[in-house]
Amino acid sequence: MKPAVEYLLAQCQKLHCLKQSPRGEVWMALDQAERPVIYKxxxxxxxxxxxxxxxxxxxxxxxxxxxxxxxxxxxxLEEYVQGEPMSRRIETQxxxxxDEAKDxxxxxxxxxxxxxxxxxxxxxxxxxxxIEQPGGITRLIDFDAAREMGxxxxxxxxxxxxxxxAPPEQYGYGQTDARILSLNIKGIDDFTTYSVRMSFEFxxxxx
Numbered sequence: 001m002k003p004a005v006e007y008l009l010a011q012c013q014k015l016h017c018l019k020q021s022p023r024g025e026v027w028m029a030l031d032q033a034e035r036p037v038i039y040k041x042x043x044x045x046x047x048x049x050x051x052x053x054x055x056x057x058x059x060x061x062x063x064x065x066x067x068x069x070x071x072x073x074x075x076x077l078e079e080y081v082q083g084e085p086m087s088r089r090i091e092t093q094x095x096x097x098x099d100e101a102k103d104x105x106x107x108x109x110x111x112x113x114x115x116x117x118x119x120x121x122x123x124x125x126x127x128x129x130x131i132e133q134p135g136g137i138t139r140l141i142d143f144d145a146a147r148e149m150g151x152x153x154x155x156x157x158x159x160x161x162x163x164x165x166a167p168p169e170q171y172g173y174g175q176t177d178a179r180i181l182s183l184n185i186k187g188i189d190d191f192t193t194y195s196v197r198m199s200f201e202f203x204x205x206x207x
Contacts, residue, residue: 004067008075011065012039023144024073028080037064040076040144047074048120048146055118059111059140081139087127104130107138119149 012029019026024042031037038061045068053063061079068074086104089096096104108125115122124145131139 002067002069005069005075008065008067008077012037012077014039029077031064031077036080038076038078038080040078042074042076042144043072045072045074047144048148049074049076049143051118051120051148052143052146055114055120057111057114058137059107060143061139061141081131081133081141083131083133083139085128086130086132090127100136103136104138108140111140120146121149122146
């Protein structure tokens with residue numbers, strides 16, 4: 001085990017597993033000050049989370065530490081985002097008003113424009129990854145599927161994201177890029193009483 005991984009693991013105490021899949025594990029943990037944090041062990045390397053650690057914005061969780069191990073895993077320690085997932089609104093049919101939905105989109109667009117300026121795409125924006133906090137604050141979690149755009153790549157090499165929310169280029173039809181924001185989620189439609197699917201395209205600023 002690499003020293004950086006050993007150091008990261010020493011910074012937290014794992015409490016219970018929140019999610020386990022072939023892609024890795026997600027744990028609720030406590031840091032050395034006994035504050036709740038999220039620990040992840042992901043079965044991939046070269047993740048955008050390494051770059052995201054140096055980019056701060058209220059939309060996404062703060063990444064405290066990222067370390068890759070020689071066995072091909074990536075260990076992550078990040079902020080625990082408290083709140084209710086917006087998927088709960090769909091389950092309970094607590095629909096958003098139109099102005100509330102617009103406010104969510106404004107918050108998303110504000111943060112995602114910064115991500116895209118750093119050539120990072122989330123690739124799995126869906127109701128379950130949008131967390132509501134008091135005061136109308138929206139947070140975006142789960143950057144495990146995020147990737148950095150590459151000019152030399154024609155297609156996404158690892159197919160991730162949630163079917164029904166991820167754009168088709170994430171499944172072998174080309175490379176995901178900033179022109180097609182992965183906000184073709186029908187989630188905003190699901191949150192409101194409207195039946196129109198809302199799709200959004202964001203194009204890069206001309207240089």
